Amino acid sequence: MNQPAFLALADGTVFEGLSFGAPVLRAGEVVFNTAMTGYQEILSDPSYARQIVTLTYPHIGNTGCTDEDDERGQVFAAGLVVRELPTPPSNWRTQVDLPRWLSERGLPAIAEIDTRKLTRILRDRGAQNGALMAGPDATAEKAIEAARGFSGLLGMDLAREVTCGKPFEWRRGSLDLDTGKEAESSGEFHVVAYDFGCKHNILRMLADRGCRITVVPAQTPAADVFAMNPDGVFMSNGPGDPEPCGYAIEAIRSFLAQKTPLFGICLGHQLLGLAAGARTVKMKFGHHGANHPVQNLDSGQVMISSQNHGFAVDEATLPANVRPTYRSLFDGSLQGIGLTDAPAYSFQGHPEASPGPHDVAPVFDPFINAMREARSATAKAS
Numbered sequence: 001m002n003q004p005a006f007l008a009l010a011d012g013t014v015f016e017g018l019s020f021g022a023p024v025l026r027a028g029e030v031v032f033n034t035a036m037t038g039y040q041e042i043l044s045d046p047s048y049a050r051q052i053v054t055l056t057y058p059h060i061g062n063t064g065c066t067d068e069d070d071e072r073g074q075v076f077a078a079g080l081v082v083r084e085l086p087t088p089p090s091n092w093r094t095q096v097d098l099p100r101w102l103s104e105r106g107l108p109a110i111a112e113i114d115t116r117k118l119t120r121i122l123r124d125r126g127a128q129n130g131a132l133m134a135g136p137d138a139t140a141e142k143a144i145e146a147a148r149g150f151s152g153l154l155g156m157d158l159a160r161e162v163t164c165g166k167p168f169e170w171r172r173g174s175l176d177l178d179t180g181k182e183a184e185s186s187g188e189f190h191v192v193a194y195d196f197g198c199k200h201n202i203l204r205m206l207a208d209r210g211c212r213i214t215v216v217p218a219q220t221p222a223a224d225v226f227a228m229n230p231d232g233v234f235m236s237n238g239p240g241d242p243e244p245c246g247y248a249i250e251a252i253r254s255f256l257a258q259k260t261p262l263f264g265i266c267l268g269h270q271l272l273g274l275a276a277g278a279r280t281v282k283m284k285f286g287h288h289g290a291n292h293p294v295q296n297l298d299s300g301q302v303m304i305s306s307q308n309h310g311f312a313v314d315e316a317t318l319p320a321n322v323r324p325t326y327r328s329l330f331d332g333s334l335q336g337i338g339l340t341d342a343p344a345y346s347f348q349g350h351p352e353a354s355p356g357p358h359d360v361a362p363v364f365d366p367f368i369n370a371m372r373e374a375r376s377a378t379a380k381a382s
């Protein structure tokens with residue numbers, strides 16, 4: 001028997017439904033995600049730290065959960081909201097069903113609420129502070145109190161909370177589902193990846209492209225990275241507001257000054273924007289889904305992308321040496337930049353497509369090409 005659960009918003013709105021996760025209370029920003037698949041990748045993506053995720057697709061849990069699909073080996077989202085209670089999974093890869101996976105990881109989840117009504121509230125009023133409470137002591141009042149006690153994501157540096165404790169090496173490429181084998185990086189390029197909450201599939205895609213990666217904690221000074229003599233530096237995705245991450249912005253400025261090939265995804269994109277002198281803004285309800293069209297401003301090509309962000313680089317504030325490279329066709333917001341005086345590139349969406357469509361995988365190319373060119377320039381000079 002499923003116990004009652006309460007989802008409260010800070011304005012006092014309460015949804016009462018059934019619990020299918022852990023019997024706990026968690027507060028966070030309530031957002032909606034329109035992806036039809038990939039709930040496990042979403043919940044284990046560190047960028048969702050302190051966010052309660054509402055999935056607009058009603059049938060969630062059908063494919064169960066498997067360790068191989070975790071983006072980081074633990075959950076980071078603060079809670080899960082869905083329309084229907086999950087039915088038993090039907091998938092040859094399933095290790096456990098979603099309710100057990102959530103309970104084992106301490107994540108609360110609520111079902112049997114009107115997720116269309118909730119999504120309309122989030123679209124009209126913007127992402128809301130909220131709280132999800134399940135368990136024998138759960139009441140609407142306690143959930144409302146917790147929702148009001150959450151201070152919101154604006155100004156919150158969460159990258160330093162979810163980053164790795166110490167550096168580690170990564171060479172593992174993509175997993176072949178037919179053989180169960182992982183590709184191995186050729187090790188052609190040495191990339192230092194700043195871990196602000198890096199998803200494993202980004203590391204896999206870098207490894208597929210010939211990178212052997214040293215992943216370093218978020219607050220690693222640029223001098224330590226120069227000492228590793230990398231071919232390029234990668235700035236990962238991550239949770240929270242990019243603006244308070246001064247340590248990362250300062251490091252990026254050093255890499256730009258040395259013309260080190262640099263690439264950023266999502267939070268990494270926002271940090272490159274800030275380091276270059278642009279400003280970031282909090283969006284009304286952000287972009288969370290796997291069906292977002294973006295346009296390459298050089299070729300005009302339209303691609304469908306995976307998205308998960310609540311902040312954005314404000315295109316109106318780009319300095320003269322930063323050019324826009326991609327734009328969202330949903331709301332016209334900036335989706336990518338490139339510097340004109342340094343080999344530095346970034347993309348707001350998720351080329352690692354985990355979950356999501358693979359169209360934007362080519363956004364890795366300018367970074368890989370920049371490292372190759374830097375190599376041949378050094379070879380010619382010596």
Ligand SMILES: NC(=O)CC[C@H](N)C(=O)O
Pocket residue numbers: 047236237238239240241242265266267268308309310311312
């Ligand atoms: N996926 C991400 O890296 C998200 C970046 C940032 N935390 C945002 O919400 O915009």
